[in-house]
Amino acid sequence: MRRLTTLFPSEFLEEHAEELGVVERDRKLQIPAFVWSFVFGFAAGERRTLAGFRRSYNSTADEPISPGGFYQRLTPSLVEYLRDLVERGLDEVAVPDAVDADIDRFKDVMIADGTVLRLHEFLADEYEARHEEQAGAKLHLLHNATEQTIERLDVTDEKTHDSTLFRTGSWLENRLVLFDLAYFKYRRFVLIDENGGSFVSRLKQNANPVITAELREWRGRAIPLEGKQLRDVLDDLDRRYIDVEVEVEFKRGPYEGTRSLDTKRFRVVGVRDEDADDYHLYITNLSREEFFPADLAQIYRCRWEVELLFRELKTQYELDEFDTSNEHVVKILLYAALLSLLVSRDLLDLVTEQAAEEIVFPPERWAATFRSHAQLILHELGEYLGYSPPPLLERLIEDAQKIHQQRPILQETLATATQPRCEH
Known part of the structure; x- marks a missing residue:
């Protein structure tokens, strides 16, 4: 429990909540219990619901909170507060696993990616989707695979293109960035190169650059490629690898109202x-002297780390199941899921430290184990923090009773409707 309270000390949780106006000074809401109920507030096989989070809080804190008192806390201030906690956690916790590729020459290996989250259709105005009568958000991550941290996260609507959130600059120096096709742009690659960075990206299907040189000599009657466009010769090749220099054309940034055309050579x-009788094509500024074609393919597989992260968030933490039409609640649940992931990984580090060296903990198996024990962990954490929740019977009565006296229970309504009427 000390590990968790070091990650998020109670004093910090309370002080920051006051700073942002999440709680009043009378502290009727016990903010550490409130935060931890969002982190651990789900049981094995149960969907994430606001009622479930409230029950988790009531089973932990000294005094229960009513449904109205709980729901009125779900404000933009709480969104900002939970996001701050996520960013604090990202600085402390390793997510996800380390990269195995031998790329120590780079300061960091960065992976940019995003995933779509399907939302309630009533949120279509706030979170515009690519298709009509739908709503969708997108979670964008910039993952530092070397340090095993997430350096940046953004939440936008589905229509916001991934590449608009990637900023080039001097921070790229001596860093390697891995892109999927959503970030493909020649000008972006040029700016990375000019800032002293490196990149590897899949080559877009409609990209057909001119080959200016072959970087590997072939014996015998090899087909000459220089001066030809790449896509025009692929079907005629039967080599295991292609390794060429190409020239691409791009537009410079606007200057005095105009954008000039320029060219750049990449590999x-x-x-x-x-199996597919085709080539996986990559564009990069890494030299052949340091990285052979097979090395580049191996490096690009590091992107799978982020795909696994997204899959874990969606399968284990139900990140793409938002049954609410409240914009703020969507973000609260999103940050709650990310906090759950961060705490899960922090505990995984602890478990790994304590276990024998030969024991392996697959991330998804660990996630399922963590989730199935979440309520138990929350209970022990509450005891560690000194909380004394009401007796179990009292909590059962509180949670199971009808909330609104004027709202009949469905079974009562059906029973009344099906009773035979007496003739007068």
């Missing part, structure tokens, strides 16, 4: 996929 590598 394109192809690795043959025998």
Whole structure:
């Protein structure tokens, strides 16, 4: 329990909540219990619901909170507060696993990616989707695979393009960035190169640059490629690897109202996929002297780390199941899921430290284990923090009773409707 309270000390949780106006000075709401109920507030096999979070709080804190008292706390201030906690946790916790590729020459390996979250259709105005009569948000992450941290996260509507949130600059120096096709843009690659950074990206299907040189010599009657466009010769090649220099055309940034055209030479590598009888094509500014084609393919597989992270968030933490039409609640549940992930990984580090060296903990299996024990952990954490919740019977009565006296229970309504009427 000390590990968790070091990650989020109670004093910090209370002081920051006051700063942002999440709680009043009378402290009727016990903010540490409130935060931890969001982190651990789900049981094995149960969907995340606001009522479930409230029950978790009532089973932990000294005094229960009413449904109205709980729901009125779900404000934009709480959104900002939970986001701050996520950012604090990101600085402390490793997410996800380390990269195995031998790329120590770089200061950091960065992975940019995003995933779509389907929302209630009533939120279509706030979170515009690509298709009509739908609502969708997008979670954008910039993952530092070297330090095993998430350096940046953003939440936008689905229509916001991933690439608009990636900023080039001097921070790229001596860093390697791995992109999927959503970030493909020649000008972006040029700016990374000019800032002293490196990149590897899949080559877009409609990209057809001119080959200016071959970077590998072939024996025999090899097909000459120089001067030809890349896509025009692929079907004629049967090599295991393609390794060429290409020239691309791009637009510079606006200057005095105009944007000039420019060219830049990069390297394109192809690795043959025998099953598909095709090539996986990558564009990069990494040199052949340091990285052979097979090395680039191996490096690009590091992107799978983020795909696994998104899959864990969606399968174990139900990140894409938002049954609410409240914009603020969507963000609260999103940050609650991220906090759950961060705390889960922090406990995984602790478990790994205590276990024998030969024991392996697959991330998704660990996530399922953590989730199934979440209520137990919350109970022990509450005891560690000194909380004395009401007796179990009192909590059962509180949670199970009808909330609104004027609202009939469904079974009562049906029973009344089906009773035979007496003739007068």
